Amino acid sequence: MIVKPITGIIKLALVSMVALGLVFLETIGLILSPLGPFYKLYHRLISAIFVRVILGLLGIFWIKHEVVTLKRGRSAGANKPQTGRRNTTGDLIVSNWSSYIDVLYFAFRYDPVFTQIYPETLTVREVSFWEALRLSGSYPELSPPEGVKTLPLLEFVKTMHKKGAGPVVVFPEGTTTNNRAILKFVPIFKDCALPETSINIRILALKYDYSKFAPTFTVGLDNSYRLGHLFRTCAQFYNTLSVRSISPDESPSNPNFSAIDGLASTPSGAAIGVVEPVEEDALGGVIMNLMGRLTRFRKLGLTVQDKADFLDYFIVRNNGISPAKKAPVAQKPGPAAKSSVRSKRQ
Structure with missing residues (x-):
C-alpha cells in the first residue's frame, strides 16, 4: 500500500518520458522517409529500443517465445525458444488481443503494419502504432468512417508486400478480451483459400499469468480508465507475458496443410479442440481452432x-x-x- 503507489508514479513518469522521446525521434526520422530502406532501418531501431524500455518499465523483463507443434508424435524438440529473426516482410501475423501490451510487444519485435477490422464491411485499414494503442480496449468500431479507404484482408496483405512493408498484424476477434477465452472471429478470411499459399500466415498466442491484477485491458470507455490501468500496471513489480507460435510446418499457408489436422480435437475435449463445422470462413475457422489449441482457451460463440x-x-x-x-x-x-x-x- 505504500511502496506500490510510489513505484507506479515514478514508472508512469518514466514511461511518459520514453514515449515522448519516441515521438520526437519518429518526427525527426520523417526526414529520412524519402530514403526508403534507411528510414525503415531507423524506425525499426528506435521502435525496438524505446518500446522495449517501456515494456521493461511495465514490469515485463523477460518474454518467453516458443514455437510449438500441435501434431501428435512429433518431437518435443519443436517446443524450443525462437531465436533467429528472419525477414518477415509480407507475412500475416494472426493473434489474440487482450491489451495494449500486445501492441507494444509486436511493435518491439516486428515493427509491423497494424490494422483495424470493420465487421460490417469485412475489410481492414492500416493504422499507426499509436492508433493501435488507442484502439486497445476502445469501443469497437463496426463500420469505417465516411471517406476512409479499406480493403479486403488478402488484398491488403499483398499490397503491403509489394510496398516492402513489414509483417501485417491482424486481431481477428475485432476487440480486446480478458485473455481467458477467444471470441468468434470476424469472417475476414472468407476470400482466402485453405491452404492459403499466396501469403505466409503466422499464428501467435499471447498469454498473461497473474494472480490479483490483470495486465489485460478489456475495455476503457474514457481516458480515466486507461490512465488508471496504466498506473496499476506500472505499480506492479513485474508482469508476465509468454508468446507461443505454431510451427511453420503446421501453418495453414503451408501447401501440405490439411484442414483435418487443423480441426482435429485435443485431449482436453470440448473446452479446447472441438471439431467445428466449416462455415463461409473456412480459413478463419481453422485458425481459431488452432489458436484455441495453442492457448488452451475456450472458444466462445460471442462476437464483437x-x-x-x-x-x-x-x-x-x-x-x-x-x-x-x-x-x-x-x-x-x-x-x-x-x-x-x-x-x-x-
Whole structure:
C-alpha cells in the first residue's frame, strides 16, 4: 500500500518520458522517409529500443517465445525458444488481443503494419502504432468512417508486400478480451483459400499469468480508465507475458496443410479442440481452432457485436448518455438508436 503507489508514479513518469522521446525521434526520422530502406532501418531501431524500455518499465523483463507443434508424435524438440529473426516482410501475423501490451510487444519485435477490422464491411485499414494503442480496449468500431479507404484482408496483405512493408498484424476477434477465452472471429478470411499459399500466415498466442491484477485491458470507455490501468500496471513489480507460435510446418499457408489436422480435437475435449463445422470462413475457422489449441482457451460463440451491445447497455445503466436518450434505448432500440449511442462513445 505504500511502496506500490510510489513505484507506479515514478514508472508512469518514466514511461511518459520514453514515449515522448519516441515521438520526437519518429518526427525527426520523417526526414529520412524519402530514403526508403534507411528510414525503415531507423524506425525499426528506435521502435525496438524505446518500446522495449517501456515494456521493461511495465514490469515485463523477460518474454518467453516458443514455437510449438500441435501434431501428435512429433518431437518435443519443436517446443524450443525462437531465436533467429528472419525477414518477415509480407507475412500475416494472426493473434489474440487482450491489451495494449500486445501492441507494444509486436511493435518491439516486428515493427509491423497494424490494422483495424470493420465487421460490417469485412475489410481492414492500416493504422499507426499509436492508433493501435488507442484502439486497445476502445469501443469497437463496426463500420469505417465516411471517406476512409479499406480493403479486403488478402488484398491488403499483398499490397503491403509489394510496398516492402513489414509483417501485417491482424486481431481477428475485432476487440480486446480478458485473455481467458477467444471470441468468434470476424469472417475476414472468407476470400482466402485453405491452404492459403499466396501469403505466409503466422499464428501467435499471447498469454498473461497473474494472480490479483490483470495486465489485460478489456475495455476503457474514457481516458480515466486507461490512465488508471496504466498506473496499476506500472505499480506492479513485474508482469508476465509468454508468446507461443505454431510451427511453420503446421501453418495453414503451408501447401501440405490439411484442414483435418487443423480441426482435429485435443485431449482436453470440448473446452479446447472441438471439431467445428466449416462455415463461409473456412480459413478463419481453422485458425481459431488452432489458436484455441495453442492457448488452451475456450472458444466462445460471442462476437464483437455482442461486446458492443453489452457496452451500449453498460453505458445506459451508468448514465453514460443524456437522459433524453435513455427512454428510447430502454424500449429495445432499433439500429438508429444503437448507432447514436455508439457514435457518442466513438
